[in-house]
Amino acid sequence: MTTGRRLFSALSVALLAVGGALNAVPATAAPPGADPDTPWRMRHWPQTQPWQVDEVVALGGGPAGAPQPIDPQRYELPDTMTWDDYRAVPGTDWADPAVRGSERTFNGALVLVDYPNQPFVVTQPANSTIYGNPSGVQNLDRSEVPAFYRDFLNTPGTLNRGHTIHEYWMEDSNGRFGIDLSAFGVYQMPHASHEYGIENSMQRGLGCPAGDVCGRDLRADARAAWIAAVGEQEAAAYDFVFFLSAGQDESATWQEFGQMKFTTKEDVSEEFGPPDAALPNWNATRYVEWTSWQASANIWPNATQGSSLQAESSGMSTYAHEFSHILGIGDNYNNPYGVPARRDYSGPWEMLSRGTFNGPGGPHSRWLIPGTAGASMGAQHMLRNKMKLGIVDDDAVLKLSRDALAQSGVVMTRVTARAVDPGGRRLAGINVTLDGGDRSPACSPATDPYCDGGGYQNYTLEVVDRMGFDSFTPDSGVLLAKTKDADAAPFIWTIDANPQDIDKVDFVLPDGTPQKMTIGDYRQLSDALFHAGTGSGSLFEYTDTANRLHFYVLDRKRDRHGVLSYQVAVRSLDGAGPSTRGVRASSAGARPGPSGWARCTIPIRNTGRDADVFRISAPGAVLPREVVGVAGRQPASVEVYVKGVAKVPVEVRSESNPRARAVTSCTVRR
Incomplete structure (x- = not known):
């Protein structure tokens, strides 16, 4: 039998093997070398600012005098990112809970529920579950859990690295929308967790243990428990409800504890199987044929009008994603394993697509409890x-x-x-x-x-x-x-x-x-x-x-x-407008540098009244830019790099009117 601790280690090694580095800093500790009493913004602001690194890379990296890209692409997969990748927005502190939304601060209820068979994971010993959780926070008293998750989600602190749901919406909306949270519970549900987690749309009618009733309505039972405790009048005071379920969520476990852990569905171990020996250890799931039964029995985050449902492994971005649904925008993503295959729609760039998964460690680190890695820092909305x-x-x-x-x-x-x-x-x-x-x-x-x-x-x-x-x-x-x-x-x-x-x-x-x-x-x-x-x-x-x-x-x-x-x-492509287009260009010369390249700076002028885009061509030369934009009646310049020849022709042509062009030359002086 694989213990939870060994599983956590094995998955971490697998992630590292493909570059998916998980942050190893204990969740409750300050980063190495940091003073825990130092304000969190100061702890996480890099000594070298990101734009300094950006410009150095963009302008260097080759022989002196050789042509360089002016804007090189340096993309990084989410899997390899760590908390060191975070950069604050200059001049802002959107996480400050004292700063309210200029248009609205939404008042939300965080309602926590657990089950007869599933306590909150953060109340258990470290790495004690079959998933290797909890990580960094453990052995909380049940009575402490509501305040813990309220603060983890919406109070700047060490565990969440100073990042909150309020901060997300304030940054995304440039200060218009904020979020307050009040916590309620913990309320125990009347049925086992898998009776809520296994449901027909994803499990296709499979995997329900004998004697149980699956597909139960968790939101209805959770709301009933909350209303019984606080009353309809108190509940009506909140703009929305986040229902937080004890345990893992299926979105974050179906792959990691399915095909990433077991070669075939028949290989799923008893530990990840059901409490009913008559059922197989695997079960159906949303995107592919199978996962482990235990992963399939977890709830899948979702939202309906006015409320959403999450689990302990749901990172903060999951809440931001689901709140977007509450505000009235739908999902915009594909099935990455669908047949026939189809490209994703908006990818990592959009909160309502897979930008929800963004955060250190990427998509395969979203099973951690608490959710401090993937899905902890989702993308803005497009x-x-x-x-x-x-x-x-x-x-x-x-x-x-x-x-x-x-x-x-x-x-x-x-x-x-x-x-x-x-x-x-x-x-x-x-x-x-x-x-x-x-x-x-x-x-x-x-x-x-x-x-x-x-x-x-x-x-x-x-x-x-x-x-x-x-x-x-x-x-x-x-x-x-x-x-x-x-x-x-x-x-x-x-x-x-x-x-x-x-x-x-x-x-x-x-x-x-x-x-x-x-x-x-x-x-x-x-x-x-x-x-x-x-x-x-x-x-x-x-x-x-x-x-x-x-x-x-x-x-x-x-x-x-x-x-x-x-x-x-x-x-x-169907019209250039009424403006007359024109361009002038002058010749230039240059001497070769140590690298053998000569760089000519060609003066040009847009002689038209309005802005225009000009295309540059110079056969046999290297052009850092092939198109330049120039305001009306204004000068500009273009660079031409030449090596091994004495002279090259340079043409500057208007994109709006190809007949408006100028021809000049770059001459190499010896």
């Missing part, structure tokens, strides 16, 4: 959902339309990272309405895993930076997506700048065989962001010919406060 929730100002979103772009010509602007308040003159993003609907050619998800299904009404463009709750997203860059007005999944479809199979190991099977990420795995979108310039490992432009739109990522900037922004542009 622009479409922020607009629907009303948590971004109208004037912070540049609203365009396909038809209007054909009349106006190219639009160029700067978009700020979404973790930062877009107050003042900053933009949170762009929304382009597809007048008349999506014109993409028909495709079938049954035969094409990359088929978006069609029927979209908009494009959105926003900037993601790895800071705040986006610290555990895989990359910083420009996020482009197609969206629908209604929540008909997929209602956000991320445009993948690297659509090819990411070809990474997901986990190692019990027999030692590496298991690659499926085409449907959300981490396939880890390298989806667009980057400025050439040679980044990503794309700097995207053309949707059917929908007659061309998007550009032109330049990247990080200001002295560390705020990331991108200069971007979008134009119609």
